Amino acid sequence: MSDMTNADDSKSGLNAVAEAVKQAPARGLPPVHLWNPEHCGEIDIVIGRDGVWMHEGSPIGRKELVRLFSTVLRKDPDGYHLVTPVEKLKIVVEDLPFRAVSVGREGDDLIFVTDVGDEVRAGEADPIVVETDPTTGEPSPRVHVRRDLWARIARSVFYELVEMAEEVDGRLILRSGGRAFSLGAVA
Template sequence: MTTITPKASAGLEAVTEAARQAPGRGLPPVHLWNPPHCGEIDIVIRADGVWMHEGSPIGREALVRLFSTVLRKDPDGYHLVTPVEKLRIGVEDLPFRAVAMRREGEALIFTTDVGDEVRVDADNPIVVETKAATGEPRPRLHVRRDLWARIVRPVFYDMVEAAEAVDGRLVLRSAGQAFDLGALS
């Protein structure tokens, strides 16, 4: 078990306090904060979306949601950020998972595993890459400021059903934009 140093423990408290200010007032402006790097904290977001602290799942959904509001990706990795501290965390794949999709008028709205709702449009695109070794599609959705969500398999199946064939490709439309899901096979 990893021990949190007193400085990292104080950082965890600061992150929690900064995040508590977000509900009801939108997301905190983490992109405007430029605090000093204070080290690493033993938090890992697993590929399956589970947030781990010191090897154990963080069981409180509200705490995960709070942390997600102060998450930022910098050139050197993912960090939980407050106005006065920045702590690096680990992310195995992408920090969020898109777990639901619905259509509202001409737009698709995705819900992430931390409760964010994302309207798919030119600013929040869907990107589908293919795993070289298996040919498996790896769809993702832009959530905010270089933070992405992996689209889970059942939602991807819903996307494929909602897509249309255009010139041998599957195309999904949202908010006046067309998103290529891949070749028809």
């Protein structure tokens, strides 16, 4: 497939990706890390800072389609791509591809749910990372979802985490999956 520059090519690219994803097992994730197709160009899909998936400047309104696309998303050294066994199309991700929109406790573990329906149990394999902007002091929390894909933790979810945390040596600490995660210094 050539570079995704006109509307017909773009539509066929979307259809090809959607068709390939439908072949994947229900709720399972296709083995995109094993697929090495030729790079086919770019497709006008942008995942905004707010988590909204856009195609040609318009939001993709069907949640099922966004979920399907999210299962074939991969981050390579040159950026984010939708990958099938026969196509690799570059997309734009303004921040992180997913949003952690809820969190709950299951025993001693924290379970996050993303905006595309992934469930993540925070722990050694899927850590919580909080970076702080040195100028503003604003926290920028994220949780690992799979491979090199992360979810930005929504502000309301971060507030829930702060409420769950305990103060240890001047830091807010959360425990999950046998690990301790720092949310930052106590102000």
